[in-house]
Amino acid sequence: MNVLLFGITRDITGQSRLTVPADAGINTVAGLKDWLGVHYPGFKQLKSLAIAVDNEYANDEDAIGPAQEIALIPPVSGG
């Protein structure tokens, strides 16, 4: 499962996208958040970190899989 990164999440990871290994067994937004917290403690310093699935903000209980476009959304600052 690939995860797109933007803004400060690219600085924290040093990458522009993450690949979550299939054997991590992640199939919900909450599961992805837990996995990210373990592997990238820097995310915990952020004011917030949302997950987008197919261009919409997702809830913790939403199912996710490799067919969807998944992205990390750190606090926005447009405008």
Place this chain on the structure above:
Amino acid sequence: MNVLLFGITRDITGQSRLTVPADAGINTVAGLKDWLGVHYPGFKQLKSLAIAVDNEYANDEDAIGPAQEIALIPPVSGG
């Protein structure tokens, strides 16, 4: 004393300025309003009629004379 006219007050009087004869003895805004009401009954049909003296809205008790720029201000509709 000359009085500038704008908008519908020109249509009512058929003129672009009025001359109030000196012997009418007008020296206040209220006096001018009374004189106008007698000579141009059409003004009474208007929603309002203000008097401007030297580019400011004047009050009934304000003194006026031939040295000032006096104008009739029917209801405005700019914007």
Place this chain on the structure above:
Amino acid sequence: MLIRLVEHIDLNEAFAYLNSPMAGAVNFFIGTVRNQTKGKEVLHLDFEAYDAMALTQMEKLANIAMHRWPLVGVAVIHAIGAKRPGTPVVLIGVSSAHREASFEACRFLIDELKKSVPIWKKEYFEDNSVWVNAHP
């Protein structure tokens, strides 16, 4: 402050005047000629101003706004003469560091301009013409 009576309103000129590295927000209100009033088709409009007093009153309103809100710049521009539907006839522009002030001051200025600035609009319909707002 940019206070003007003009033949044609130039949006870019107003933005160039208001834009500043100190301002983070610019709010514009642009009033345009509508093609109908109470369901009747408006063919064109004519705006007449008492020029000297209109400019005095527009400047007075701009000064009130500059004192009431922390503004960087204010533009109050009204068009005069014959105008067709779709034409901009009034522009209020306000710049400020933060957006609240620019929205509030812009709204204040257009509301007050419509109440007190000596400018008159005559609407021309197919069969007659009317000085807007003159009668009860």
Place this chain on the structure above:
Amino acid sequence: MLIRLVEHIDLNEAFAYLNSPMAGAVNFFIGTVRNQTKGKEVLHLDFEAYDAMALTQMEKLANIAMHRWPLVGVAVIHAIGAKRPGTPVVLIGVSSAHREASFEACRFLIDELKKSVPIWKKEYFEDNSVWVNAHP
């Protein structure tokens, strides 16, 4: 609806899109780059967007506004890339028959855009750079 991510914001293009004989009022909010943040001089800014999602969310907000107010047209345009102080970076434009709706919808759209549209601003100072709003 005019929903765009662009290199340069064109105010005239937005006005031409929004202006209509059916609209009597157009309200614009233009956000520009300020030259300081908390007293520190900003040399330039960089805007990054998650393009597909940003456009989706901008369109969603425009649709909400179109349903909530009687609007004629809506434009939501954000600039991306490196910008210097004084440059327009966001434009919200709303046209409507009467001015209340255009002011209210314009304010709603910029407030909501700042909350939810996935665009990120990095400020560059003399000695460092900061992703705005990222940390508590």
